[in-house]
Amino acid sequence: MQPDAVIFDLDGVITDTAHLHFVAWREVAAQTGIAIDEQFNQQLKGISRMGSLERILAWGGKTGAFSEAEKAALAARKNALYVESLRTLTPQSVLPGIASLLASLRERGIRIGLASVSLNAPAILQALGLAGEFDFCADAARLTHSKPDPEIFLAACAGLGVAPARCIGVEDAQAGIDAINACGMTAVGIGEGLCGAPLRLDNTAQLTWPRLHALWNQQRHATAR
Numbered sequence: 001m002q003p004d005a006v007i008f009d010l011d012g013v014i015t016d017t018a019h020l021h022f023v024a025w026r027e028v029a030a031q032t033g034i035a036i037d038e039q040f041n042q043q044l045k046g047i048s049r050m051g052s053l054e055r056i057l058a059w060g061g062k063t064g065a066f067s068e069a070e071k072a073a074l075a076a077r078k079n080a081l082y083v084e085s086l087r088t089l090t091p092q093s094v095l096p097g098i099a100s101l102l103a104s105l106r107e108r109g110i111r112i113g114l115a116s117v118s119l120n121a122p123a124i125l126q127a128l129g130l131a132g133e134f135d136f137c138a139d140a141a142r143l144t145h146s147k148p149d150p151e152i153f154l155a156a157c158a159g160l161g162v163a164p165a166r167c168i169g170v171e172d173a174q175a176g177i178d179a180i181n182a183c184g185m186t187a188v189g190i191g192e193g194l195c196g197a198p199l200r201l202d203n204t205a206q207l208t209w210p211r212l213h214a215l216w217n218q219q220r221h222a223t224a225r
């Protein structure tokens, strides 16, 4: 028994762009008189660009201090800095274990999808040399609801032509795990402090096909009982 598809988050699962997001947000936040640190940045994992800006403004006690046009300008400034920093990405930036897992899934005919809320996901996959490895990438620009809403994972399942109940989703953010669970997929969490995933691993080096296969069979067995 095997899943029909595995759907991956990007930042924190395929590559680690969290630090690049942080450096860009730190600069823009500082320009508005708000200081953020790496610990605060944890709260921005898997959160959309405008959602991240709102959290930063709330953290600095500046909710409502900027007009919609000013907020759009701040987000655009952050994105320009972030896109510039993406030049540092190479195929060596793919997290450990991911390339061999993608090859194992491909060998077994398991479909591979992407569910990232980043509008920069296509450029990132290109820089990592992985653009051809995904059967379907959900388009973040078409989203009306960000994670933890299941919309992006449902869009990925629809694009792959698979039923959510026949898929595994891999995420490093709590909002992402909640989104996976909300659409009836089987969740795998990467990193500390995540709840609600039947399998949680410390890092992607542990994310192997034998582990996913064992999880799948264990879940089917549990539902059959």
Ligand code: B16
Pocket: 009, 010, 011, 012, 018, 021, 044, 045, 046, 047, 048, 049, 052, 079, 115, 116, 117, 118, 119, 120, 121, 173
């Ligand atoms: P962008 P994921 C998310 O990627 C990041 O975790 C989050 O920090 C970022 O704000 C969001 O993408 C939007 O990114 O500004 O490039 O559109 O984890 O969903 O792959």
Ligand code: MG
Pocket: 009, 010, 011, 012, 013, 045, 046, 171, 172, 173, 176
């Ligand atoms: Mg992520």
